[in-house]
Amino acid sequence: xxxxxxxxxxxxxxxxxxxxxxxxxxxxxxxxxxxxxxxxxxxxxxxxxxxxxxxxxxxxxxxxxxxxxxxxxxxxxxxxxxxxxxxxxxxxxxxxxxxxxxxxxxxxxxxxxxxxxxxxxxxxxxxxxxxxxxxxxxxxxxxxxxxxxxxxxxxxxxxxxxxxxxxxxxxxxxxxxxxxxxxxxxxxxxxxxxxxxxxxxxxxxxxxxxxxxxxxxxxxxxxxxxxxxxxxxxxxxxxxxxxxxxxxxxxxxxxxxxxxxxxxxxxxxxxxxxxxx
Numbered sequence: 001x002x003x004x005x006x007x008x009x010x011x012x013x014x015x016x017x018x019x020x021x022x023x024x025x026x027x028x029x030x031x032x033x034x035x036x037x038x039x040x041x042x043x044x045x046x047x048x049x050x051x052x053x054x055x056x057x058x059x060x061x062x063x064x065x066x067x068x069x070x071x072x073x074x075x076x077x078x079x080x081x082x083x084x085x086x087x088x089x090x091x092x093x094x095x096x097x098x099x100x101x102x103x104x105x106x107x108x109x110x111x112x113x114x115x116x117x118x119x120x121x122x123x124x125x126x127x128x129x130x131x132x133x134x135x136x137x138x139x140x141x142x143x144x145x146x147x148x149x150x151x152x153x154x155x156x157x158x159x160x161x162x163x164x165x166x167x168x169x170x171x172x173x174x175x176x177x178x179x180x181x182x183x184x185x186x187x188x189x190x191x192x193x194x195x196x197x198x199x200x201x202x203x204x205x206x207x208x209x210x211x212x213x214x215x216x217x218x219x220x221x222x223x224x225x226x227x228x229x230x231x232x233x234x235x236x237x238x239x240x241x242x243x244x245x246x247x248x249x250x251x252x253x254x255x256x257x258x259x260x261x262x263x264x265x266x267x268x269x270x271x272x273x274x275x276x277x
Contacts, residue, residue: 010177018063019247020210062074119156157178183214
């Protein structure tokens with residue numbers, strides 16, 4: 001079995017595949033009904049089973065909010081496999097006075113540290129509100145990255161806007177990586193795929209791409225083939241799954257595309273395809 005390739009972010013060795021968490025907590029980008037379905041089936045034990053599968057294949061990073069069920073499931077998987085999974089937290093917090101006290105940046109970053117975060121990136125709902133296109137900068141970002149560094153975590157940017165990557169590089173912002181939307185369907189992307197491709201290729205730091213399957217709108221062989229073949233060797237792909245079988249499937253497909261092999265994965269069968277077998 002191939003060990004999953006790694007890259008280095010802020011001095012930390014992590015797998016080039018990252019576990020996404022939308023399919024753990026009910027953010028389907030499809031419908032309220034689908035959100036509720038996801039939440040109805042996922043438990044700490046089921047999430048730990050999925051994370052165990054990833055860890056067993058050398059995928060040692062997970063991205064999401066610092067929620068108890070995720071943190072507990074990560075620890076369960078670590079105990080089973082005997083290796084560490086790096087947690088990439090993407091919290092939101094107050095950026096204007098008058099918000100809930102528990103959402104003050106100090107409190108939120110303290111919580112991320114206490115939950116064992118290796119990385120801490122202000123979520124897109126924070127970062128993209130700080131994006132200043134007139135003056136081409138990200139307001140106050142160094143204030144927040146300093147607070148993250150003071151707590152022993154590695155800062156980055158969670159953003160849906162490709163401008164955030166460009167402005168962070170131009171202004172020398174203290175970040176080690178960027179989360180960037182990237183998929184062949186253009187789903188949730190603010191510019192065309194070729195523009196996003198160019199931004200990622202010229203980024204000064206490694207890029208963590210997200211939504212490679214466009215929240216289920218692309219078949220895994222289609223979505224994964226596109227992203228793995230159009231990013232750099234230092235960049236990463238974040239994939240969300242619902243079951244250990246899906247995890248194994250995406251891992252195997254990804255390794256085939258990384259190593260330029262034509263996949264021989266098992267195909268789903270229907271009566272209409274019987275004559276093709």
